[in-house]
Amino acid sequence: MTAAALSPAPASFDRRRTAQALLLLAALLATGRNILPEALLRPPEALVIPFAAWINAAFAFARDDLGLMALTRAFSDLVEFGLDVTANLLYGKARWPRLGPIPWVVIAATAATLGHALGGRRLAAFAGGTFVWIAVMGQWQWAMETLSVIVVAAPLSVLLGLALGTLAWRFSVAERVLNPLLNIAQSLPHFAYMIPVVVFIGIGPKAGAIVTIIFSVPPMIRLTLLGLRAVPPEIIESGKMSGATRWQLMTRVRLPAARTEILIGVNQVIMQSLAMVVLASFIGMPGLGQKLLQLLQALKIGLSFEIGTTIVLLAILLDRMSKAAAHRQPVHHAAGATFRQRHPHLLAWLALTAIGFALSALHPYFTEVERKQALSLAGPVDAGVDVLLTVVAPLADWLRWFLITWVLIPLRDAFLWLPASAVLVFVAGIGWRVGGRRSALVCLAFALPIALSGWWDRAMITVYMVTVSVTLALLIGLPLGLIAAARPKRAARMLLVCDTLQTFPSFIYLIPVIMLFGVNDVAVIAAVVVFATVPILRYTVEGLRSVPPELVEAALMSGANPRQMLWQVKLPLAVPTLLVGANQSIMFSLFMVIIAAFIGTQDLGQEMQRALSSADVGKGLVLGFAVAFIGLLADHVLLTWSRNRVESLGARR
Amino acid sequence: MTDTDSVISCHNLWKVFGPGQMPELNERTTTQDLQAGGHIAAVRNVSLSIKRGEMLVVMGLSGSGKSTLVRCLARLIDATSGAVMVEGRDLGAMTEAQLIDLRRRKMGMVFQSFGLLPHRTALENVAFPLEMRGQDRASRIARATEMLSLVGLKGREGYFPRELSGGQQQRVGIARSLAVEPDIWFLDEPFSALDPLIRREMQDEFLRLKAMVAKTIVFITHDFDEAIRLADRIAIMKDGMVEQCDTPERIVMAPATPYVAKFTSAVDRSRVVRAGALSRPVNGRSVEGDALAANATLHQIARIIACDPRDFIPVRAADGSVGLMDRAEALDILLGPDLPETAA
Numbered sequence: 001m002t003a004a005a006l007s008p009a010p011a012s013f014d015r016r017r018t019a020q021a022l023l024l025l026a027a028l029l030a031t032g033r034n035i036l037p038e039a040l041l042r043p044p045e046a047l048v049i050p051f052a053a054w055i056n057a058a059f060a061f062a063r064d065d066l067g068l069m070a071l072t073r074a075f076s077d078l079v080e081f082g083l084d085v086t087a088n089l090l091y092g093k094a095r096w097p098r099l100g101p102i103p104w105v106v107i108a109a110t111a112a113t114l115g116h117a118l119g120g121r122r123l124a125a126f127a128g129g130t131f132v133w134i135a136v137m138g139q140w141q142w143a144m145e146t147l148s149v150i151v152v153a154a155p156l157s158v159l160l161g162l163a164l165g166t167l168a169w170r171f172s173v174a175e176r177v178l179n180p181l182l183n184i185a186q187s188l189p190h191f192a193y194m195i196p197v198v199v200f201i202g203i204g205p206k207a208g209a210i211v212t213i214i215f216s217v218p219p220m221i222r223l224t225l226l227g228l229r230a231v232p233p234e235i236i237e238s239g240k241m242s243g244a245t246r247w248q249l250m251t252r253v254r255l256p257a258a259r260t261e262i263l264i265g266v267n268q269v270i271m272q273s274l275a276m277v278v279l280a281s282f283i284g285m286p287g288l289g290q291k292l293l294q295l296l297q298a299l300k301i302g303l304s305f306e307i308g309t310t311i312v313l314l315a316i317l318l319d320r321m322s323k324a325a326a327h328r329q330p331v332h333h334a335a336g337a338t339f340r341q342r343h344p345h346l347l348a349w350l351a352l353t354a355i356g357f358a359l360s361a362l363h364p365y366f367t368e369v370e371r372k373q374a375l376s377l378a379g380p381v382d383a384g385v386d387v388l389l390t391v392v393a394p395l396a397d398w399l400r401w402f403l404i405t406w407v408l409i410p411l412r413d414a415f416l417w418l419p420a421s422a423v424l425v426f427v428a429g430i431g432w433r434v435g436g437r438r439s440a441l442v443c444l445a446f447a448l449p450i451a452l453s454g455w456w457d458r459a460m461i462t463v464y465m466v467t468v469s470v471t472l473a474l475l476i477g478l479p480l481g482l483i484a485a486a487r488p489k490r491a492a493r494m495l496l497v498c499d500t501l502q503t504f505p506s507f508i509y510l511i512p513v514i515m516l517f518g519v520n521d522v523a524v525i526a527a528v529v530v531f532a533t534v535p536i537l538r539y540t541v542e543g544l545r546s547v548p549p550e551l552v553e554a555a556l557m558s559g560a561n562p563r564q565m566l567w568q569v570k571l572p573l574a575v576p577t578l579l580v581g582a583n584q585s586i587m588f589s590l591f592m593v594i595i596a597a598f599i600g601t602q603d604l605g606q607e608m609q610r611a612l613s614s615a616d617v618g619k620g621l622v623l624g625f626a627v628a629f630i631g632l633l634a635d636h637v638l639l640t641w642s643r644n645r646v647e648s649l650g651a652r653r
Numbered sequence: 654m655t656d657t658d659s660v661i662s663c664h665n666l667w668k669v670f671g672p673g674q675m676p677e678l679n680e681r682t683t684t685q686d687l688q689a690g691g692h693i694a695a696v697r698n699v700s701l702s703i704k705r706g707e708m709l710v711v712m713g714l715s716g717s718g719k720s721t722l723v724r725c726l727a728r729l730i731d732a733t734s735g736a737v738m739v740e741g742r743d744l745g746a747m748t749e750a751q752l753i754d755l756r757r758r759k760m761g762m763v764f765q766s767f768g769l770l771p772h773r774t775a776l777e778n779v780a781f782p783l784e785m786r787g788q789d790r791a792s793r794i795a796r797a798t799e800m801l802s803l804v805g806l807k808g809r810e811g812y813f814p815r816e817l818s819g820g821q822q823q824r825v826g827i828a829r830s831l832a833v834e835p836d837i838w839f840l841d842e843p844f845s846a847l848d849p850l851i852r853r854e855m856q857d858e859f860l861r862l863k864a865m866v867a868k869t870i871v872f873i874t875h876d877f878d879e880a881i882r883l884a885d886r887i888a889i890m891k892d893g894m895v896e897q898c899d900t901p902e903r904i905v906m907a908p909a910t911p912y913v914a915k916f917t918s919a920v921d922r923s924r925v926v927r928a929g930a931l932s933r934p935v936n937g938r939s940v941e942g943d944a945l946a947a948n949a950t951l952h953q954i955a956r957i958i959a960c961d962p963r964d965f966i967p968v969r970a971a972d973g974s975v976g977l978m979d980r981a982e983a984l985d986i987l988l989g990p991d992l993p994e995t996a997a
């Protein structure tokens with residue numbers, strides 16, 4: 001309501017009237033459900049458009065008639081060659097160049113040296129420690145299977161992203177084409193990428209690598225474009241006045257000057273790759289993800305905890321290292337420095353590597369830790385979890401019972417009970433309220449195809465799960481954020497925790513909830529809630545922190561008490577940021593709901609799993625687009641609302 | 654303008670920003686005509702000519718079009734109409750390759766926020782234009798080292814731009830712009846981003862360098878004091894047009910428009926006006942005693958003027974001819990005219 005009071009009067013008055021009329025109509029349709037004709041409850045069969053069949057036909061045409069198969073084969077052969085080389089080096093797969101496996105001590109030493117070069121002693125200890133942990137816990141083979149894919153996929157995806165980003169920067173047509181594609185690509189759930197890849201490539205590491213490449217390219221394209229745009233004009237002019245040709249200007253001025261953004265893109269690529277590689281276990285990608293999937297399905301909590309720890313450690317390590325690389329600033333060497341002074345890390349690395357090879361020659365333990373030599377925490381962890389479970393079991397059981405009986409099932413039934421026509425009118429009304437006719441049309445453009453795809457009920461279940469999760473996430477995240485933002489130090493710590501949590505591959509969040517709730521709807525909701533709380537928490541803290549200090553001071557001097565400060569000054573100003581947080585929260589929970597499908601849901605995700613196992617591209621992509629459209633719909637509404645708020649606040653200031 | 658001596662000149666230069674078809678541009682085109690079509694003129698019908706070895710300072714407040722003008726002169730942006738001639742060649746008609754070649758041999762430019770490449774050391778930044786034209790590594794490093802010591806940065810060769818202070822960064826920028834030994838030197842508000850003390854120091858440094866390298870210079874500034882301190886000639890711009898283009902002395906003594914007069918009103922004229930400007934023909938009057946040098950500013954000879962008993966003081970110009978300066982006129986400039994109420 002405050003938003004309405006703030007926006008300019010005449011235009012928004014009409015807009016509010018129309019929106020209210022639409023919402024009223026939606027309410028009427030819902031209340032009059034029992035007397036509505038069948039066609040208004042669910043789109044009749046005759047109207048369902050066979051999108052899946054069309055997509056399948058298009059894919060068959062591309063594969064068989066356009067010879068796209070040959071192209072993908074060529075690309076996948078290249079990827080396979082890279083995979084073979086890294087697989088040989090990292091875990092000794094019998095392929096060219098037949099040098100590997102490199103002893104784990106050498107790899108750990110390399111990681112530690114790299115860590116030191118990028119981020120000093122602490123990062124060195126963390127990097128070395130992570131690899132020692134992996135080796136000592138007997139997970140070397142799986143971890144290296146996972147890493148070997150990232151080592152191949154990330155550089156290819158960076159190159160692809162750079163090329164496409166440069167193209168989009170150079171030709172505005174390319175940008176106009178790419179932009180909507182990227183929007184959709186970044187809201188398509190992971191599985192939607194896997195199905196076409198399975199059709200073209202099959203299953204296994206190669207398919208895993210390729211799906212990883214495709215999945216991790218979009219942020220690289222975005223950041224390349226951003227970086228090239230952000231190069232200060234004077235730097236480019238100085239390059240031109242130095243007589244640089246276009247090519248020299250690109251390679252020696254623009255790209256190096258955009259270095260930070262590009263390296264942040266690399267960081268994103270690496271993190272996306274890790275998330276995808278872990279999930280690619282669904283299409284037969286061996287490694288940590290597959291092991292985790294098997295152990296989770298067998299409910300081996302202790303062992304999956306070990307694997308989960310490894311994945312988390314790797315995620316944090318890769319994130320810290322690539323971020324450190326992105327933010328590293330060049331430093332000059334003292335004049336007349338010797339080779340040793342200029343390259344301390346190179347020399348240290350050579351020395352450590354030599355020691356490593358020597359150690360592995362002395363004892364095979366330093367080359368590879370045998371399974372029976374490996375330590376394991378599984379026993380104690382299982383015991384601990386058992387104790388914990390006996391303590392919290394009554395509570396967890398009650399919570400599960402309560403949620404299922406009184407919240408989840410009634411809500412699900414309510415969502416399914418709603419007539420499709422009422423939902424569509426409601427969506428249009430919300431759109432109209434936020435951004436007038438244009439937004440209403442955009443919202444309908446996202447919602448109608450879902451109705452016409454024939455997956456309405458499944459989509460409503462997904463919407464219900466996301467609604468419940470995001471509501472719970474708001475209830476948890478907002479108060480936590482308010483508490484955290486009260487003190488600057490606490491806020492900084494909380495942001496660090498959020499940052500770290502966001503680097504975890506989504507899969508990880510399933511371990512503790514399965515541990516607590518077992519395999520059911522509540523576990524899914526719990527995992528989604530945890531995952532979706534992080535962005536809300538984060539943006540609450542950031543929104544409150546970014547309130548201009550002079551406004552806070554002005555309010556203090558006006559005699560505002562803490563409560564008035566929060567409700568009258570800070571929260572209203574933080575609303576646009578909060579909306580962005582809510583938007584991200586919805587995106588996250590959509591992704592998570594789909595991933596969690598394998599532990600048992602009845603929504604779009606479950607159907608997507610089925611499409612994956614039967615390699616049904618058409619069905620899989622239709623489902624994927626349905627999920628993406630739900631996300632884009634929420635995205636449009638929330639971001640438009642947020643923008644309006646910013647504008648009205650800006651106008652007021 | 655047929656001045657064969659001019660190194661760089663522009664004739665009826667226009668730069669108009671805006672969508673679609675440009676309107677016809679001539680002397681009679683007004684702002685209203687342009688605005689009707691959604692166009693904004695940054696440079697309006699500017700004609701200038703700069704002689705070899707001359708330093709022209711283009712002075713104007715922000716938005717007056719001075720930066721756009723210098724970018725048209727360097728063809729960093731294409732003019733909408735009019736011509737820019739560099740040593741008799743039409744800059745606008747050059748191909749990209751010709752333009753690149755021209756910049757590699759004839760032009761150097763210094764930027765307001767330095768425009769240094771952040772990933773290169775000071776030395777590599779200075780060597781950059783040499784690298785662009787394919788000079789070999791050893792000779793370009795030798796040249797860049799020499800340039801850096803010329804601007805007083807010896808020993809800082811390996812520093813990265815972010816490790817240098819603003820003044821030092823601009824010294825690198827100046828060294829880079831001079832590395833290719835250009836004939837034409839563009840400086841776009843080179844000292845505006847520096848704090849006042851450093852700015853003064855850099856102006857002195859600049860005057861020292863200018864005396865050493867003898868270039869044709871186009872210098873942009875929004876600081877009128879800087880302009881009269883450095884310029885051979887000043888072009889004052891307002892709303893894209895040149896209001897007056899003249900020597901500092903003439904601008905101070907005879908402002909062409911009220912706008913120019915507003916700038917000059919706060920200036921200490923005695924530091925600008927030289928004895929020669931007040932020198933009148935002898936016309937049979939008696940010339941007695943020592944003559945003053947014509948190129949001395951009144952401020953420099955203030956004590957002599959104040960204490961000299963003669964009403965007309967002889968002034969000797971550079972060519973040896975002698976004129977007479979009215980002492981009262983000089984005192985008016987030094988002390989300001991008598992105010993009636995205090996005179997009583």
